[in-house]
Structure formats: C-alpha cells, structure tokens
Amino acid sequence: MxxxxxxxxxxxxxxxxxxxxxxxxxxxxxxxxxxxxxxxxxxxxxxxxxxxxxxxxxxxxxxxSKEGLYRAVLERAYTAVREVDADNRRDDLDPDAALRDVVGVTFDYHNQHPEFVRLVMNENILRGAHVGEVPGIRERNRKVIDQLRAILARGVASGHFREGVDPVELHMTISALCFYNVSNRYTFSFGFERDMSSPKALARRRMSVIDVIESWCRA
Amino acid sequence: MxxxxxxxxxxxxxxxxxxxxxxxxxxxxxxxxxxxxxxxxxxxxxxxxxxxxxxxxxxxxxxxSKEGLYRAVLERAYTAVREVDADNRRDDLDPDAALRDVVGVTFDYHNQHPEFVRLVMNENILRGAHVGEVPGIRERNRKVIDQLRAILARGVASGHFREGVDPVELHMTISALCFYNVSNRYTFSFGFERDMSSPKALARRRMSVIDVIESWCRA
DNA sequence: ATTTGTGTACGAAATGGTTCGCTCAATGAA
DNA sequence: TTCATTGAGCGAACCATTTCGTACACAAAT
Missing domain, CATH: 1.10.10.60 (Homeodomain-like)
Incomplete structure (x- = not known):
C-alpha cells in the first residue's frame, strides 16, 4: 500500500x-x-x-467485475480483522482478565469498524456466497477458538471457571453480543426513550457484555 | 389469475x-x-x-411502488411478531422458569422465522429508513421490556436473581443471542468442522443461550 | 516495440413505473 | 325484473432510465 x-x-x-x-x-x-x-x-x-x-x-x-471488486473488498476486510487479533497473546494475564480482555477488544473492534460489520451482514444476506472464497477465515476462527479454549482450560485449572463451557459456544456468544450491538442499531432502539447510541449507553453495554460472559464462565 | x-x-x-x-x-x-x-x-x-x-x-x-410494497411487507412481519408475544402472560411461573421461557420462546421464534430476521437485517442495512413508519414497534419493545422488568423484580424479591440487571440490557442480550444465531449462520460456521446447522447443534445452542441468560441474572 | 495504465463514449439488457383499455359485479332507476 | 352506469380489479405492451460492462483510442514506461 x-x-x-x-x-x-x-x-x-x-x-x-x-x-x-x-x-x-x-x-x-x-x-x-x-x-x-x-x-x-x-x-x-x-x-x-x-x-x-x-x-x-x-x-x-x-x-x-462488480463481484470481483466485492470479493476483493471482503477479503481485505477480513484480512484486517485477522491482523488485529493475531498478535494478542494473553498468556501473561490470569484467565479471568484474559477473558475480559478478549471480550473488550472484540466489542471495541466491532464498534470501531461498522463497515466490517455491515460487510458481514451483507454477506449473510447473500447466504455467504462469496465468503467461502476468502481464504484465512477458517484459520482465523480456529485461532480464536483455540485461544478461548486455552483460557477456559487455565481458568478451570485455577478454579476461577466452571467446567463444561464449550469454546465454540463461547466464541459464538461473544461474537453475537458484540456484533448485534452494531448490526442492529437501527431497529433495536425503537421503543424506548433511552438513547442507545450515546457514549454512556455504549460504555454501559460494554460492561454488560463483559459481565454476561464472565458470569457464564465463572465457577 | x-x-x-x-x-x-x-x-x-x-x-x-x-x-x-x-x-x-x-x-x-x-x-x-x-x-x-x-x-x-x-x-x-x-x-x-x-x-x-x-x-x-x-x-x-x-x-x-417498490418501497410501498416493501413497507407493507415489513409492517406485516412486525405485526406477526407482536401477535406472538402478546398473549404470553407468565405470571404463574416462578421467575426463573419465566425467564427461561422468554428466552426459549424468543430463540425458537427467530429460528422458525428466518424471513423476519432477514427483513430486520435488511432494514438495518438501510439504516432503519422504513422501520420508523411501522407503527407498533415501540409498544412491542416496551411491552417486552416491561415484562422482563417484572420478572426480574419478582426474581430479586424471591432471592433467585441478583439486583442490578437492567431490563433493557437484558432484552438486548436475549435479542442478540437469538438473532445472531440465525442472522450470521453463513459467515459464522466457517472455520470449524462442527456443523452448526444440525438439529443437534441447534439444541445445544438453545441450551447455551438459556444458560447464559440465567447465569447472568442468578443471584 | 511491447506491455501496462487510462479516459471517453457507447451498447445491451435489466428494471422501475405507466398507459390504455377491457371485464365484471354492484347499484339503482324504469 | 331489467338494464345502463359506474368504478374497482386486471392484463399486456410499452417507456424512460439506470446499470453493468466493453470497444477504442491513446499515453507512458521498459
């Protein structure tokens, strides 16, 4: 570049x-x-x-072609994410802090990159027609899950976490919470006065998400 | 014809x-x-x-017009949801069971109505351009939140639930978990062998979601 | 001279929307 | 009862524009 x-x-x-x-x-x-x-x-x-x-x-x-351009865009976006969470080694943190960190970072990334979220939304509307051809997603997902598995294992060993939390389920739960927050902004906030897009609400939400994940894993 | x-x-x-x-x-x-x-x-x-x-x-x-048709479709879809969760009075259930029921029903509805999910996805891509004109969403959301608030209150009173869980946050968490499961099917499952769309995986996910919510609220 | 990069203008197909005119049921006066 | 009138329901061809994609001419660099 x-x-x-x-x-x-x-x-x-x-x-x-x-x-x-x-x-x-x-x-x-x-x-x-x-x-x-x-x-x-x-x-x-x-x-x-x-x-x-x-x-x-x-x-x-x-x-x-238009689709060729679209594919290139998609690939680039996915590459960008991969680069972000590639370096994160959290072996020095204790399991609980590591987990909170993963969630926090994920939450922030989604929030700071709505284009990525929107691209993924669109790809889902297209039933993932192009995402298969983008290399690197498999490895990326596997890496994240491996990392979660490691954190969970350490947590179970240290007695912080309970047994039986599936890393895949955990990954999905974290993703869902972080993704939805950005993806469904426009339809969600309808119906109550509280402004869901204020920085205050965002911080509150961030805390909630971390809290949700933590209480799920905690022993 | x-x-x-x-x-x-x-x-x-x-x-x-x-x-x-x-x-x-x-x-x-x-x-x-x-x-x-x-x-x-x-x-x-x-x-x-x-x-x-x-x-x-x-x-x-x-x-x-095309948009007129689209709006009519959207309105109809939202009306359908409203009708579903309108009747659910869960006052007879104890708080814990009531909460689990809410989550389960929400999860199932999303799963059984992917068209609705996709319509909402699309509306978010359009930045909610038309959803504002669809009446009834406000009331619906408020109703759901009121119900959650009531359940939470009962749970706190009976000692089952902890204090400090915001009904809006809870609603959002439940929605996110149930919605994402359908909306991001196509991009999520890339990267691991487990077939996320099997009935088995679905049941497992359902259980996880209920579990997540429950452990978050539990005292 | 050949390869690579670029602007302009154009074409064919797709697409949203319209025009015109016909059918049929309901209505009410003879 | 009858029958003309009226207006909602409907089909098919048509129109104007948009939209993806290309042909062609040309420039710059190796």
Whole structure:
C-alpha cells in the first residue's frame, strides 16, 4: 500500500506503477465504503467510480467485475480483522482478565469498524456466497477458538471457571453480543426513550457484555 | 389469475372483492419471501410479479411502488411478531422458569422465522429508513421490556436473581443471542468442522443461550 | 516495440413505473 | 325484473432510465 508507493517514489519519480498501486488502493477504499453502505446489490459501480480518483474503466481493469471488486473488498476486510487479533497473546494475564480482555477488544473492534460489520451482514444476506472464497477465515476462527479454549482450560485449572463451557459456544456468544450491538442499531432502539447510541449507553453495554460472559464462565 | 376467476365463476360464489383480498395477500406473501431473500435493492419486482398469481400491474395498483410494497411487507412481519408475544402472560411461573421461557420462546421464534430476521437485517442495512413508519414497534419493545422488568423484580424479591440487571440490557442480550444465531449462520460456521446447522447443534445452542441468560441474572 | 495504465463514449439488457383499455359485479332507476 | 352506469380489479405492451460492462483510442514506461 502506501509504503511501497513511497518506496517507488524514492527510487524514481512519480511513476506509472506507483499510480497504479495507489489507484488500486483508492478504489478498494471507496468500494469498501460503498459496499458497506448499500450492500452488493445496492452499490452502484458508477458511483464508486465517481468517488474514486480514477474511473470505472480502471475498476474493471483491476477487478474484472462488480463481484470481483466485492470479493476483493471482503477479503481485505477480513484480512484486517485477522491482523488485529493475531498478535494478542494473553498468556501473561490470569484467565479471568484474559477473558475480559478478549471480550473488550472484540466489542471495541466491532464498534470501531461498522463497515466490517455491515460487510458481514451483507454477506449473510447473500447466504455467504462469496465468503467461502476468502481464504484465512477458517484459520482465523480456529485461532480464536483455540485461544478461548486455552483460557477456559487455565481458568478451570485455577478454579476461577466452571467446567463444561464449550469454546465454540463461547466464541459464538461473544461474537453475537458484540456484533448485534452494531448490526442492529437501527431497529433495536425503537421503543424506548433511552438513547442507545450515546457514549454512556455504549460504555454501559460494554460492561454488560463483559459481565454476561464472565458470569457464564465463572465457577 | 384466470383459473381462480374461472373457479369462482363456476361455483357462483366468488366476488370481485374476494379476489382482490386474495390477490393482495398473495402478493404480500410472495414479496415477503423475495425481500427476505434478496433485500430491498436485490429483489426485482418483475420477479415478484411473476411468482404471484397476479401481475406487476396489480403490485403498483395496490402498493404504489417498490418501497410501498416493501413497507407493507415489513409492517406485516412486525405485526406477526407482536401477535406472538402478546398473549404470553407468565405470571404463574416462578421467575426463573419465566425467564427461561422468554428466552426459549424468543430463540425458537427467530429460528422458525428466518424471513423476519432477514427483513430486520435488511432494514438495518438501510439504516432503519422504513422501520420508523411501522407503527407498533415501540409498544412491542416496551411491552417486552416491561415484562422482563417484572420478572426480574419478582426474581430479586424471591432471592433467585441478583439486583442490578437492567431490563433493557437484558432484552438486548436475549435479542442478540437469538438473532445472531440465525442472522450470521453463513459467515459464522466457517472455520470449524462442527456443523452448526444440525438439529443437534441447534439444541445445544438453545441450551447455551438459556444458560447464559440465567447465569447472568442468578443471584 | 511491447506491455501496462487510462479516459471517453457507447451498447445491451435489466428494471422501475405507466398507459390504455377491457371485464365484471354492484347499484339503482324504469 | 331489467338494464345502463359506474368504478374497482386486471392484463399486456410499452417507456424512460439506470446499470453493468466493453470497444477504442491513446499515453507512458521498459
């Protein structure tokens, strides 16, 4: 991305190749926003092209089709998540703190990346038609679950956690709580006065989610 | 279309008005399936018309526009939910059983009505653009929350439940767990061998969800 | 000279929406 | 009872626009 562009620029001058990479990146950025905003069928490639520094011609040149672009966007988004939770080694924390940390980080990530949430929502509406072709999801999920399993095991050993909590169920529960909070913003808050989108409400929710998970696992 | 008209004519009882109601209903049914399947922008009214016993002409005759039809579908879906949880009075059950019942019923409803879930997903992708115009959601949500509040209060009084669980947070937690299970089917199960859509996995999940909620509220 | 990147304009199909005119049942006056 | 009138219910062809995708000409770099 930007680094390699810089590198090229240092080497020579503003070259074609540099522009190309930049263009690709730019298109991907714009397309991500657009697909996250309107979904695959709702997004218009003419509109994407317009917001780009480039043109529709280039979209087809680089990505072949609307779906190709969509797939690239999806892949990029998933790659970004993977990079986030890849580094998190929580072996130094005690099980309880580690679990709370996992939940907190997950909650925050979802909140800070609604585009990702929306992309996933859309993918589910499409019945996961494209997600299968995105590599890396399997490993990512397995990694998270392995990590949870380890935390649970340590917790059981230390007497903090009870036995019988399935790591997959735990992962799903955490995901559900963090995801829903972002995904169903618009339909959920209807019906009570409390403003669910205020920072205050968000903090409260965050605490609740951590609390829910913790009390479920606690011995 | 022609056949039903014929039939009516033969037995002599069919009136125009009856046909009209049937047509309206039929269109709504088909449109519900289609919108739930592809979303607002993904659905094609020509296709809806084709699956109907009627025609595109009639869709515009009765509903005015694609969005009009969509709104009618949404409204109908929400009405259906409201009717389900309207009758449930759980005053006779002890708090713990009542809570478990609420969760179980909610879980089952979502599972048995994926169209509803998908409609809501779509509405969230549209940032709730139409849901505001659907009356009855406010009351419905408030009712559910009131019920939860009552159960919680009884539980605290009887010593089964701890204090400090916010009914709104509880409602959201239950919703999230039940909703996600259906909404994110396609992207979630990627990454581990266990088949998340088997009846076995479903039952296990159901149990987990009830368990999560219960251990959160329990004193 | 060949490969790679880019702008412009266009085409074909899809899509939301409309127009026109017909059918049929209900109504009420003769 | 009869029969013309009225208006809701309906079908099919049609229209204007949108939308994805492409052809072509051309530029820059190797």
């Amino acid at each position: 930007a680094e390699s562009a810089l590198k090229k620029k240092e080497n020579g001058r503003g070259t074609r190749a540099t522009d190309a990479e930049e263009t690709r990146f730019n298109i991907l950025e714009v397309a991500t926003a657009e697909f996250a905003d309107k979904g695959l069928s709702g997004a218009r490639i003419d509109e994407i092209a317009e917001r780009t520094n480039s043109s529709k011609r280039m979209i087809y040149y680089y990505f072949g | 022609a056949e039903s008209a014929l039939k009516k004519k033969e037995n002599g009882r069919g009136t125009r008005a009856t046909d009209a109601e049937e047509t309206r209903f039929n269109i709504l049914e088909v449109a519900t399936a289609e919108f739930a399947d592809k979303g607002l922008s993904g659905a094609r009214i020509d296709e809806i018309a084709e699956r109907t016993n009627s025609s595109k002409r009639m869709i515009y005759y009765y509903f005015g």
